[in-house]
Amino acid sequence: MRSSTKNQLLEVRSLQPITLIQRLKARRKAWLRVHLWLGLTLGMLLSIYGITGSILVFHAEIDEWLHPELLVIDKPANAQYRPLGEIFAAGKAAMPPEAKHTFATYPRNACGAFQLNFSVPSSDGEEKWLVGVNPYTAQATGNQLLKRSSDWLPSNFINFIFELHYDLLLPPAIGDLLVGISGALLIISTLTGLIVWWPLTGKWRQALTIKAGAGKVRVNYDLHKISGFYTTLVMVPVLFSGVYMVLPHNVVPVLEVFSPVTYRYWFQSTPPAENAPAIGMDQAVTIALRQYPDGHPHWIYGAPNPAQTYTVCQDGVDAPGSILQRRCTVIDRYTGKILDLDDPSLPTATAGEIFTHWQWPLHSGQAFGMTGRILVFITGLACPVLFVTGVIRWLQKRRGGRRAAK
Numbered sequence: 001m002r003s004s005t006k007n008q009l010l011e012v013r014s015l016q017p018i019t020l021i022q023r024l025k026a027r028r029k030a031w032l033r034v035h036l037w038l039g040l041t042l043g044m045l046l047s048i049y050g051i052t053g054s055i056l057v058f059h060a061e062i063d064e065w066l067h068p069e070l071l072v073i074d075k076p077a078n079a080q081y082r083p084l085g086e087i088f089a090a091g092k093a094a095m096p097p098e099a100k101h102t103f104a105t106y107p108r109n110a111c112g113a114f115q116l117n118f119s120v121p122s123s124d125g126e127e128k129w130l131v132g133v134n135p136y137t138a139q140a141t142g143n144q145l146l147k148r149s150s151d152w153l154p155s156n157f158i159n160f161i162f163e164l165h166y167d168l169l170l171p172p173a174i175g176d177l178l179v180g181i182s183g184a185l186l187i188i189s190t191l192t193g194l195i196v197w198w199p200l201t202g203k204w205r206q207a208l209t210i211k212a213g214a215g216k217v218r219v220n221y222d223l224h225k226i227s228g229f230y231t232t233l234v235m236v237p238v239l240f241s242g243v244y245m246v247l248p249h250n251v252v253p254v255l256e257v258f259s260p261v262t263y264r265y266w267f268q269s270t271p272p273a274e275n276a277p278a279i280g281m282d283q284a285v286t287i288a289l290r291q292y293p294d295g296h297p298h299w300i301y302g303a304p305n306p307a308q309t310y311t312v313c314q315d316g317v318d319a320p321g322s323i324l325q326r327r328c329t330v331i332d333r334y335t336g337k338i339l340d341l342d343d344p345s346l347p348t349a350t351a352g353e354i355f356t357h358w359q360w361p362l363h364s365g366q367a368f369g370m371t372g373r374i375l376v377f378i379t380g381l382a383c384p385v386l387f388v389t390g391v392i393r394w395l396q397k398r399r400g401g402r403r404a405a406k
Helices: 002-057 059-066 084-093 157-167 172-197 204-208 216-246 248-255 281-291 351-357 359-364 366-405
Strands: 100-105 114-122 125-134 139-148 296-301 310-315 327-331 338-342
Touching (some): 002 059, 002 366, 084 100, 084 125, 172 216, 216 248
Antiparallel strands (some): 100 114, 125 139
8 A cells, every 4th residue: 555655656746847847838838929929020120220229339430431521530749629619619600590509429539520410490390410520620520411300311321320220210209109119028029038948958058059960940940049048138228228218208207116216308497587698518518527527528418498408428437336437417508507417326326316327328338348339239230130030930830830731
């Protein structure tokens, strides 16, 4: 009797691992359906985001290569930058009097020109222009039309890539929503792909490599599998940061459930009762440099409308214990008062603020220098590979199913 009971227990125990694996396989089959249909419906968008994102990782270098006469200058020996006010005045002089200075980009090296963006009212809306200025002479190197509001496509290649990447060339209200929702669904697709990939049998080497000497069907499967696995660690943060940047009004309230978040673009300048003049963008840079003297200004957001603020973003700000060296200072356009510091090293910085501060550096890859940029570049190129190999895999299985049915 005891022997019979013992044999029954051994039999039950021997069946337990098989039952567990069967349950896991059933669950994986359900996740595979989710992964399949998300991939088929959103794979083309993922390819667009990936290819355009890879280009934008090196957008500054590409733009200079395409327009050297506008964006590249010869540095004179022992020369120094002219005062910033003169540089901005030179850009303004190259535009009509009604032009509004909306944005400025500092040269990225000693041979780069200042890039000044202007908005010019026109009969059918507005025109967006870029003016290059030699920082050593404060002379305009030329100007370039970026886009007319009546045109569907931007006139400049990099602007075309930017709008395709962030808005799919659609009106922002529609494009932002579509990009944000598809980005969130693509995060789910990526994570379900990881679940489907996970080797239940423990054959890790087979799961992480392409089988040598295999046929086309197996090579395609392995290429899809390892492209997804090796890029997941970069893909998920890049997708999430993209969702955050196009839909901040939706993402920030969710983050605030866990930690307070200060979003710098929500600050506004307070127009004075009297018609007092606003400070200039050059003065805003001076204020930011007083806050972070060792920082190199990079982006300067203008304030063309009365309630807008200046925002000066600087790189190279070294703070003990902080990996990121980028800081942004939000400044009232009338009083010059600092309204917000996007600085994760501050004692008052919350977990939510530190988290949001990381989003753009992660999205662009600049959080980890050239290594990070290359990783984001490669991940972007892997997106069309994942889509094409996934479609091929789906077609192969469909053909196999039809043969089996016959």
